[in-house]
Amino acid sequence: MSATQTVSLAVPRRSLAQRYPALRRFLRHKPALLGLCVVVFMTLFSFAGPWVIPFNATDTDIRARLMEPFAGAHVLGTDPLGRDVLARLMYAGRISLSVGFAATALSVLIGVLVGLVAGFYRGAVGAVLMRFVDAMLCFPSIFLLLAIAALIEPSVTSIVVLIAMASWMEVARVVEGQIRSLRERDFALAAESLGAGDIRIMFRELLPNAVAPIVVAATLNIAHAILSESYISFLGYGIHPPTPSWGNMLENAQSYLTNAPWLAIVPGVAITLTVTSFNFIGDGLRDALDAKLDR
Amino acid sequence: MNHLEPIHFVAAEDSAQVDNILEVRDLNVAFRTAQGHVHAVRDVSFSLRRGETLALVGETSSGKSVTCLGLLGLTPPAPYCTISGSARLAARNGKTYELVGTPERVMRQVRGGVASVIFQEPMTSLNPVHTVGAQICESLRIHLGMKGRAATDRAAELLNQVGISDPKRRLTNYPHELSGGMRQRVMIAMAIACEPSLLIADEPTTALDVTIQAQILELLQKLQSDNRMAMIYITHNLGTVAEIADRVMVMYAGRIVEKADVVELFTRPQHPYSRGLIHSVPRLHSGRVRKTPLFAIPGNVPDPAAHPPGCTFGPRCGHFEPGRCDAAVPDLESARPGHLVRCVRWPEIEGAA
DSSP states (O other): OHHHHHHHHHHHHSOHHHHOHHHHHHHHOHHHHHHHHHHHHHHHHHHTHHHHSSOOSSOOOGGGTTOOTTSSSOTTOBOTTOOBHHHHHHHHHHHHHHHHHHHHHHHHHHHHHHHHHHHHHOHHHHHHHHHHHHHHHHSOHHHHHHHHHHHSOOOHHHHHHHHHHHHSHHHHHHHHHHHHHHTTSHHHHHHHHTTOOHHHIIIIIIGGGGHHHHHHHHHHHHHHHHHHHHHHHHTTSSSOTTSOOHHHHHHHHGGGTTTOTHHHHHHHHHHHHHHHHHHHHHHHHHHHHOGGGOO | OGGGSOEEOSSTTSSGGGGEEEEEEEEEEEEEETTEEEEEEEEEEEEEETTOEEEEEOOTTSSHHHHHHHHTTOSOOGGGEEEEEEEEEEOTTSEEEEOTTOOHHHHHHHBTTTEEEEOSOHHHHSOTTSOHHHHHHHHHHHHHOOOHHHHHHHHHHHHHHTTOSSHHHHTTOOGGGSOHHHHHHHHHHHHHTTOOSEEEEESTTTTSOHHHHHHHHHHHHHHHHHHTOEEEEEESOHHHHHHHOSEEEEEETTEEEEEEEHHHHHHSOOSHHHHHHHHTSOOSSOSSOTTOOOOOOOSOOOOTTSOOSSSTTGGGOTTOOTTTTTTSOOOOEEEETTEEEOOTTHHHHSSOO
16 A cells, blocks of 8 residues: 555656656767757747848848848848848748658658558568669669759649658668568567457557657658758759758859858858758667667 | 358257357368478367367467467468368357458457457567557457447456456556566456457466466456356466366367367376376376486477378377378277267277376
8 A cells, every 4th residue: 555655656756857768868868969959949040030030031132232241230141132141041941941841751651651561561562662662772862853853843842742752762661671570579469369450450559669760760861851952952953042942042152152152151051050960869869769778 | 242241140049059159160270381381280170168168288389379360360361371161159149250261351350359369478469559558448449339438447347357456547557567467467358358259368377477377367267257258278288277177179280189078188088199298297296206207208299391191199109009000190089978089099008008
């Protein structure tokens, strides 16, 4: 009796980190924590920032062309059309981050479905699907992206779809491997013996057990997607001006590299910071979600 | 459309068939492997009455588990595994299901609803990512369409039935928060959730320590008499057989070698294999001189892909007689009423050790 009381009293006192060892491990991973801070900052910066600053991303000011940073009202200077670089960076961040998240969501969806079906049914179905995945992986994605981007009308939606099409294979492989091993576990047979159907076993019994590696793959995928968007836009096949994106800001900066280097440095730093941060978060999650690494 | 529907029993009242929950006739299970077809189960026939416990006994790879997995269609799909024969299972509502060759859709209703299985490993048979409550409710939702509060209440009631204290709180626990015995109780709760007419217990106590074993056996017996379930109890632990079973079926290399009432089998085993099994149970207070080495049947179960000719137990048998034992597979003969034995020499060796 007294034992139960101590236990029930002790429960609410434990902190979140104590109850979730994975969270504790993540919080101990300093680069990941830093990465998370940067990502949160970049997101707030991009989505809430435009309300704070007095400039618009598309308003031109001919009298204030190519202003240097930290020298006036324009904190990060202006571009050749007199547009505020800080404002453009924020609006571009909206596009680039959205494309990153949306493309990842779509690629995870496709990857999970393909991996789930291939891993669960194996046999001919699994072989065909996974060989298709292998074939897609062999194809250099940059050429695939550019070739298709040259053919279709570029828009945010089409870029998202394109990037997702070129990056779902990694998730599919991870999921397939997980499901293959999970479906041999006793609880899958137990669920079947209780009358659960294939769909139910796949989504309710097996998939939740594979969430950890999917989350890791997805996080790394976001970095990859942001980078993809940048170089497609940089090469001129992606998001078209006047809509800013970090990639096309870099493209516009090319011709002014010597007399206005901040035009390239500012979006370059934004891309580097964000992509590196997502990679750090991915590493941190990988370590945190793998209970075997607990010290 | 016709074959999709359960077969209705006409005139369920007449004859002894009323109480037969399960009728298995000539069940064969074969696996396709790289070495050709492997017959894991051959010509298994038995029946089971309401409230009766049948123990399936045999060494590893004798076909006990495959028999039961085959009955519920839990073996791999068609090209890899073929099942033939017939198995009729009666549900509580009077419907009878043929289990062999039935479409998946119907089998899903049977599994968990009319017949359910308790597996050997409670540690791995529960899904680690769902709470115990969610997993019990799942089964209630699939078969009885119960949701929300009703399902939770029923789940708590089930946990109470299997002897778990503070069931309401236990429902919110994850499997890793429970001990092995508790997890096995949860598995049992899930299995009996929809009041099946047949419960298959596949070595339910193997992974548990001895005191918990006794509790689980007691629980199974109690639930069985409360719910009037038929039970197939698979084990290689003869001690538990004596405790729980009404009848015993000894299997060897996929075939039934002996079938008898439990007392009959333990007092007058006929087949050399059953004798060997019973003989190899360690005894503390035997009349024999101490320090005799523990008896063991020599050799191993034959490779299922390459059975010896004739009696499959021949090469390991102390009563092997060339020319008779390896000529043909012996038939199941009736040694006494209700006592079947598959051995050509049973009358001769009856008295021998």
